[in-house]
Amino acid sequence: MNDNQEHLKNETPEVAAPETSAATNEVSSPVPAEATPAPVEVNVQPVGEKRWYVIQTLTGQEDRAKLAIEQAIELEGLKERIFQVLVPIEETIEIKGGKRFERIRKMFPGYVFLEMILDEKTWYVIRQTTGVARFIGTKVQPTPVSDREMARVLKQLGKEEKFEVSFEKGEAVRIISGPFRGYTGNVDELNAEKGKLKVLINIFGRDTPVEVNFEHAQKLV
Numbered sequence: 001m002n003d004n005q006e007h008l009k010n011e012t013p014e015v016a017a018p019e020t021s022a023a024t025n026e027v028s029s030p031v032p033a034e035a036t037p038a039p040v041e042v043n044v045q046p047v048g049e050k051r052w053y054v055i056q057t058l059t060g061q062e063d064r065a066k067l068a069i070e071q072a073i074e075l076e077g078l079k080e081r082i083f084q085v086l087v088p089i090e091e092t093i094e095i096k097g098g099k100r101f102e103r104i105r106k107m108f109p110g111y112v113f114l115e116m117i118l119d120e121k122t123w124y125v126i127r128q129t130t131g132v133a134r135f136i137g138t139k140v141q142p143t144p145v146s147d148r149e150m151a152r153v154l155k156q157l158g159k160e161e162k163f164e165v166s167f168e169k170g171e172a173v174r175i176i177s178g179p180f181r182g183y184t185g186n187v188d189e190l191n192a193e194k195g196k197l198k199v200l201i202n203i204f205g206r207d208t209p210v211e212v213n214f215e216h217a218q219k220l221v
Contacts, residue, residue, distance in 0.1 A: 054145060081116060081122050082126075085112065196214065
């Protein structure tokens with residue numbers, strides 16, 4: 001479990017994984033269609049202000065659930081009560097063989113964030129949308145994400161880029177570009193946020209630290 005999921009787990013009560021069908025890999029409906037409960041059977045108290053809530057989906061179907069929710073909002077005329085549907089993602093840069101590979105990954109696999117005003121109507125529409133397993137919260141009331149936690153999530157989404165660290169301290173590398181091209185040495189420091197390495201190379205018989213970008217270094221096999 002990564003740090004993002006650990007924060008999410010600490011902020012909201014644990015819920016059981018959604019039931020799935022082996023044949024279709026779809027989220028199973030919690031009750032048969034003919035026995036769909038009226039929303040009044042769940043103690044959803046109207047909340048006059050918009051807050052962020054989290055719903056659970058099958059991992060890998062977050063985008064599908066997001067699209068279905070957006071269609072339901074349009075169909076039911078809920079734009080004044082459901083404001084944002086968010087699947088947080090982050091872009092990472094992985095360096096392999098001196099080449100940059102851009103990757104996009106879900107920050108919270110299996111979850112979709114909703115900024116909404118919670119009431120019987122919005123709860124019912126979202127709960128019945130294809131791909132939605134359940135709201136995160138207690139059995140009778142969805143629990144909003146705390147302002148502190150949501151601010152942290154939104155701040156992460158504003159980062160320009162994040163590097164996937166594939167180097168380790170002490171590891172032998174060859175510099176393949178720049179003024180120190182051809183030198184070999186050992187990794188002394190890593191700066192994943194800036195995508196830079198400090199490598200100790202031998203110059204005139206002395207170990208000298210030089211700073212290079214991730215893409216300018218290659219692991220020695």
